[in-house]
Amino acid sequence: MMDQNKYDAIIIGAGVGGLTVGSLLAKHGKKVLILEQNDRVGGRALSVAGEEITKRGAQWYKDILETQYTYVASSEPELEELVKSGMLNGYVLDVGYHALSMNGNAYLYDFVQQIDGIDGVKMNGSHYGTYYKGEFYMDLIGSQPVDPRYVEIAEREKIPFYKYYTTPYKLNDEQIDELEKVSLQQWGEEMGLTKNDILWNNLCSVSTLFSTINNPDDISIGDIFRFFKHAVSPKLEKGLCEYVGGFVSGGVMEWSKAVARKYQELGGELSLETRVREVVIENGRATGVIAENGSGEMKVYQAEAVVSNVPAQDSFKFMDKSHFPGDWAQKTETMYGYGSYVPYWGLNSLAMPEEHATRNYKNSCVLPKEEGFDYDVYICWSIQSALDPSVAPDGKYLYTAYLPLTESEAKNKVLVDKIVKRLPDFMEEIYPGFKKTIDWKLDLMCWKLEGVAKSVSQAGTQKVPVKSPHVEGLYFAGDTAKGYGVAMDCACTSGMICASEMLGVDFGVR
Structure with missing residues (x-):
């Protein structure tokens, strides 16, 4: 037997x-x-319904967060009151920011095909953009056309902007292996891509989106190139690259x-x-x-x-x-891994255009490195419920974002307090009236969003x-x-x- x-x-x-x-x-x-x-x-791809938090209590929520290298840095109102009040009911909160690359059509798609598909998963795709010096720009990746202002700058200043996207397809795997040890900053300087701050800011923000690392001197260009060649390229041929990212319905x-x-x-x-x-x-x-x-x-x-x-x-x-x-x-x-400040905020209305609410936006500097950080702190923010209404009650909205931090920064109370205090003001500067739309705030700090940076x-x-x-x-x-x-x-x-x-x-x- x-x-x-x-x-x-x-x-x-x-x-x-x-x-x-x-x-x-x-x-x-x-x-x-x-x-x-x-x-x-x-694992770290975890979701919790607000009703469950209300039923099981604040300590239970903190305990389950801890199993995934995450803690509550602050909340408004205080966590115990927030939980007991039932204000989280109707919301679904992930542990960490989890927009799936290419709306789930990158390597996750390849795996799912190997096991003959999965049932019950609905994706909600989104385009991405970059906010820089008071202007909104559209990213190249996905079905959306490249922002014409990028094209105009690249042509006028003779900057090979597209090399970032085309180079991977000319490389073999051994060359990509070697480029794993080359930083975005080094490669960008060698290619002449750092000459214009608007174009370079876009490429840096896209690279941080892929790597969860703020510092371009630490981002591996080879890792990004491998993703482009083996995950993106085959899907372009299949027409599966409409979106840069997307959220799973229900968390x-x-x-x-x-x-x-x-x-x-x-x-x-x-x-x-x-x-x-x-x-x-x-x-x-x-x-x-x-x-x-x-x-x-x-x-x-x-x-x-x-x-x-x-x-x-x-x-x-x-x-x-x-x-x-x-x-x-x-x-x-x-x-070493890489952490992140991951805010979840309940909103009672939108202080931004609908077009912005259904798009994910990036910015390369919420707080500068001069405030004590390893590098300028980046952000990618979303109104998750504008894409997936199931994660917020009717008439309410769920704001989510991620702001990469090193592991030590994510555990440093002084730096954590600075970034938590700064974010509402940052959003208010972009969208006047934003702070008045906030019903509640839950500021999570994950010190290992990426297990290995x-x-x-x-x-x-x-x-x-x-x-x-x-x-x-x-x-x-x-x-x-x-x-x-x-x-x-x-x-x-x-x-x-x-x-x-x-x-x-x-x-x-x-």
């Missing part, structure tokens, strides 16, 4: 990467178990829930509220895990392979470090390999392992690469 607790693969964490690996393995006939510490799937977790349903339809097993306490490693090989369920019961699960989908920096919380070379362990533990020293192929070089049967997935793309795409591609290694099957991402 088959041992019910023995699996071909056990996956730690039901985030995007874990669900990707699990679904692909299950589709290829493997017996798979995913263990998730929370009571829901999604980003609806995508993860749909994948989890498909995973279970394919025969995969999922155990929620189960925390892995130890990865069992014997004679240099991972043989299973010891996990604790919600009742406090400890259980041993055996497996031919173990996949860790938690941030790799946290690996040694449940793996004995002595199984790994000291320098490798140190490098893994010291990989896509920087010149860490991007793409420089991350932790998906197959452990030191322990047999041990694999890594998620956005801290080798993978490419924007946000959730990064976790998804690492999952596809991981499954390829485990199965010997080409899923189209190397």
Whole structure:
């Protein structure tokens, strides 16, 4: 009789990467178990309904945020009052800013095709623009035409503006690998793209949108080029590049829930509220895990392979470090992520044109680096409910945004207070009367929005390999392992690469 607790693969964490690996393995006939510490799937791609927060309380909300490297920096009114008043009812709040690249048609699309589709996910696409020196400009990416003012400047000053978008298609993968170590700033200067501040500001803001890094000296141009060549280019040919980004109806977790349903339809097993306490490693090989369920019961699960989908920096919380070379362990533990200030504000009306409400806008400087930050703090803001009405009550609106911060900045109370205080004034300067439309404010601070920053020293192929070089049967997935793309795409591609290694099957991402 088959041992019910023995699996071909056990996956730690039901985030995007874990669900990707699990679904692909299950589709290829493997017996798979995913263990998730929370009571829901999604990892950092998490959503919470306002009614649930009201019912379960402020402390419960803070606890679930903490599992995803996030805390409440401030709120108006105070969090306890905000929750008890029921003011959040009717809203759906993601944990972190989660607009999906290309409206879900980048690498997420490739993965979904591999598992023959998912049901119950509706996307709401959006175009993007840039706000700079009091002017609104339209971005090139997507079906919208390039802003004619960019064209006029580029032609007049003979600046090769389009090189940013056309260069990737002339490169092979080895050349892109090398460019992972080259910064946006260095490449831009070499190409003559930094000569005009309006054009350069646009390219920097687009690059921060992709990388979640403020400083152009730290943004990997190779990581961006790989995304353009392998995620964008094939979709242009298929007519799937209408939008730069988009929101999942009902919150980003609806995508993860749909994948989890498909995973279970394919025969995969999922155990929620189960925390892995130890990865069992014997004679240099991972043989299973010891996990604790919600009742406090400890259980041993055996497996031919173990996949860790938690941030790799946290690996040694449940793996004995002595199984790994000291320098490798140190490098893994010291990989740095990138955080973000993520405001969620309830509005009673719009202080902006409808056209602006249905578009996502970027600006490269809400606060300058002279205020104590590593670099000028960027923003991308959205009226999420103008695109997806299901995330706000009738007659109300949900404002969301993300302002990238380094991990240390996201934990620095002085800097956090500065940016939280500044943002309402910033929006008021653009849209007079904006502050009067705010019913409530919830200011979240995520110190690991990106598990590993896509920087010149860490991007793409420089991350932790998906197959452990030191322990047999041990694999890594998620956005801290080798993978490419924007946000959730990064976790998804690492999952596809991981499954390829485990199965010997080409899923189209190397």
